[in-house]
Amino acid sequence: MAANKPLINEAKREWERLVAEIRHHDILYHQKDTPEISDVEYDVLRQRLEELEQKNPELKKPDSPTQMVGAAPAAAFSKVKHRVPMLSLSNAFSADDVQDFITRTRKYLGVSGDTSLAGEALLKFVCEPKIDGLSFSARFEHGVFVQGATRGDGEVGEDITANLKVVQGFPHTLTGRDYPAVLEVRGEVYMSHGDFKALNARRVAEEEPEFANPRNAAAGSLRQLDSNITAERTLKYFVYGWGEVSSEHPIGTSHWAFRAALKGWGFMIVDDPELAQLRMADNTVLAYYHNILRKRPTLEYDIDGVVYKIDNPILQERLGTVGRAPRWALAHKFPAERAVTIIEGIDIQVGRTGALTPVARLKPVNVGGVMVSNATLHNEDEIIRKDVRIGDTVVVQRAGDVIPQVVSVDADKRPKDSTPYVFPDHCPVCNCSAIREEGEVVRRCTGGLICDAQAVERLKHFVSRNALNIDGFGDKQIEAFWRDGIIKSPKDIFHIAGNKDAVLSRERWGEKSFANLCDAIEKSKTVSLSRFIYALGILHIGEITAKVLARHYGSFETWFNAMSNPYNDEVREDLLSIDGIGEVVVDALLDFFREPNNRVIVKRLADKDAGNLDILDEEKVAADSPVSGKTVVFTGSLLLMSRSEAKSRAESLGAKVASSVSAKTDYVIAGEDAGSKLTKARELGVRVLSEQEWLDLIKI
Numbered sequence: 001m002a003a004n005k006p007l008i009n010e011a012k013r014e015w016e017r018l019v020a021e022i023r024h025h026d027i028l029y030h031q032k033d034t035p036e037i038s039d040v041e042y043d044v045l046r047q048r049l050e051e052l053e054q055k056n057p058e059l060k061k062p063d064s065p066t067q068m069v070g071a072a073p074a075a076a077f078s079k080v081k082h083r084v085p086m087l088s089l090s091n092a093f094s095a096d097d098v099q100d101f102i103t104r105t106r107k108y109l110g111v112s113g114d115t116s117l118a119g120e121a122l123l124k125f126v127c128e129p130k131i132d133g134l135s136f137s138a139r140f141e142h143g144v145f146v147q148g149a150t151r152g153d154g155e156v157g158e159d160i161t162a163n164l165k166v167v168q169g170f171p172h173t174l175t176g177r178d179y180p181a182v183l184e185v186r187g188e189v190y191m192s193h194g195d196f197k198a199l200n201a202r203r204v205a206e207e208e209p210e211f212a213n214p215r216n217a218a219a220g221s222l223r224q225l226d227s228n229i230t231a232e233r234t235l236k237y238f239v240y241g242w243g244e245v246s247s248e249h250p251i252g253t254s255h256w257a258f259r260a261a262l263k264g265w266g267f268m269i270v271d272d273p274e275l276a277q278l279r280m281a282d283n284t285v286l287a288y289y290h291n292i293l294r295k296r297p298t299l300e301y302d303i304d305g306v307v308y309k310i311d312n313p314i315l316q317e318r319l320g321t322v323g324r325a326p327r328w329a330l331a332h333k334f335p336a337e338r339a340v341t342i343i344e345g346i347d348i349q350v351g352r353t354g355a356l357t358p359v360a361r362l363k364p365v366n367v368g369g370v371m372v373s374n375a376t377l378h379n380e381d382e383i384i385r386k387d388v389r390i391g392d393t394v395v396v397q398r399a400g401d402v403i404p405q406v407v408s409v410d411a412d413k414r415p416k417d418s419t420p421y422v423f424p425d426h427c428p429v430c431n432c433s434a435i436r437e438e439g440e441v442v443r444r445c446t447g448g449l450i451c452d453a454q455a456v457e458r459l460k461h462f463v464s465r466n467a468l469n470i471d472g473f474g475d476k477q478i479e480a481f482w483r484d485g486i487i488k489s490p491k492d493i494f495h496i497a498g499n500k501d502a503v504l505s506r507e508r509w510g511e512k513s514f515a516n517l518c519d520a521i522e523k524s525k526t527v528s529l530s531r532f533i534y535a536l537g538i539l540h541i542g543e544i545t546a547k548v549l550a551r552h553y554g555s556f557e558t559w560f561n562a563m564s565n566p567y568n569d570e571v572r573e574d575l576l577s578i579d580g581i582g583e584v585v586v587d588a589l590l591d592f593f594r595e596p597n598n599r600v601i602v603k604r605l606a607d608k609d610a611g612n613l614d615i616l617d618e619e620k621v622a623a624d625s626p627v628s629g630k631t632v633v634f635t636g637s638l639l640l641m642s643r644s645e646a647k648s649r650a651e652s653l654g655a656k657v658a659s660s661v662s663a664k665t666d667y668v669i670a671g672e673d674a675g676s677k678l679t680k681a682r683e684l685g686v687r688v689l690s691e692q693e694w695l696d697l698i699k700i
Helices: 002-031 039-055 095-109 193-205 214-222 227-232 255-264 284-298 313-319 380-386 452-463 475-483 496-504 511-524 529-535 543-553 556-563 569-576 583-594 596-605 618-623 643-652 676-684 691-697
Strands: 079-081 124-131 134-141 144-150 156-158 182-190 236-245 274-277 303-310 329-333 337-350 356-367 370-376 393-399 403-409 434-436 443-445 526-528 614-616 631-635 667-670 687-690
Touching: 002 039, 002 583, 095 284, 095 303, 095 313, 095 329, 124 236, 124 255, 124 284, 134 214, 134 236, 144 156, 182 214, 193 214, 214 227, 236 255, 255 313, 284 303, 303 313, 337 452, 356 393, 356 403, 356 443, 370 393, 380 403, 452 475, 496 511, 511 526, 526 529, 529 543, 529 556, 529 614, 543 556, 543 618, 556 569, 556 583, 556 596, 569 583, 583 596, 631 643, 631 676, 667 676, 667 691, 676 687, 687 691
Parallel strands: 370 403, 526 614, 631 667, 667 687
Antiparallel strands: 079 156, 124 274, 124 303, 134 144, 134 182, 182 236, 303 329, 337 356, 337 393, 356 370, 393 403, 434 443
């Protein structure tokens, strides 16, 4: 057993790294519509995580990305709980993967190729192009559109009702008569190639940054807080399936028939899917795949593969789901397109999280109909592995049709004076140390609080609801104030009164709105240690980890004194002794404090006498709380925060969170569809609060 411990620890460290990386990319893709990596690279991360969990089942947890869909909805939007979960799809990348899917499906159902149902072959598939846009659900009651939502995390999405109403051709009322009293449809919002080019042309003329691709443009347009902006973007949509449908109107005998019904009710559907009948030796679905792949360049919208769906709804129900995906459907992804060109230079880009990404400047080349002049080199290991050098002749591909990448080098065509590329160990933007954690492939800038490449996102995080929680300080205000030099670092926020003239000179800012902002900033100056640690935006340190650290150290002075000795072995050992703190978190925390600039800024932020923050001891926060010492139970589905966030908030305020209701319970917080716990609370006379009443009580 002891001999296997290093292997187990190594697997755990890799699992922690992959989980953190996947969650980071989920938020960028699903919440912020700004992916840093291609779909292909993301799929590789997920596949590796699934392999790790299969080999080490003890690593799999309910909140693992393998068990989740997308990312939690952004705080700026109201939340919508899906009555029927919006699942993701399993992916196939080869004909063998597709055949494995068919074989598994037949085995699960216990059928062979010639088994029949009502005189027809049992397994029929509907093949549809996989639209590369933003998924949505839309609920209709008695033929009237009442609510729209994004996928979110599959259970809870963002309310985009007003924005869906302005999507081109989207019905506000259904046509015909034979529709269910309750009908929830699922679909994809996209932007056509022509509309995408026109939008980017307008943005260039207005000196605004261009969108990277139609998918990002569509997602960013649909997730606007102002539906007037959405209306200006010329979005389109397709409907491909259903969620909740009232019981008096069954789906029917086939998905194919339901598609026809959708069209009759006024929805747009993809026009040219085929119904493919499969037998054991039949290649019909693959024939469709290759056919649509050939047609792809002529389509007005982006597709990144084909979706195969079992046609029979009864069989769909029998097959059910596994993890985050249905067993009855499969996404068959397209391969990347390639071309040959020359690397004219290598630049280092610094992302919003401090990641240093090498980018090859290419001699422009046409790849699949798109002129490509830059391609990602991923990281320093990939540069070394492929021995990529300036002047090399290389093969590039559009991975997932989003971010071009260098695939291989033709060393025979290399210039004679070529030298290996040396990856920098300092950030090219702020010149702070660029550290690579053990087990990580990414080198990151440690100057998070002073690096201009990271500044805006760091500031947004600093003022966000779960950090300093400064009302009225949204993303747009942060971006504008930083761009105009009003705020460059977190401490500038607390001295914004000195920039009154600069703020009032801006459009839509007056004396009252400025006074309100200053008041909100003043209120935020008194903050718990856990919120302060979380607000710093240190890699791998979320709310729960910040609370664990705050409880361990108790006060800012104790925590900061320890962190001021990041090279001390005793400090490291003390951190590793904390329950719930692993090596990945410890390395990230100590790397942050090894950068002298970060230590200086953190110390200044905690200088109350200079008008900055008054950081309360964690024990004092709990003692002053209205729920300190109280026992609380959460039941039902919470809409305003996740269950883990609610539990963490309660514990940070000194409350004890119990899993069952007893006479000693002080409060039961009841969300939607609360069950037996709510019944027992009423029987025992325990005080029951709605989610909003609970938030009012703890003053959130």
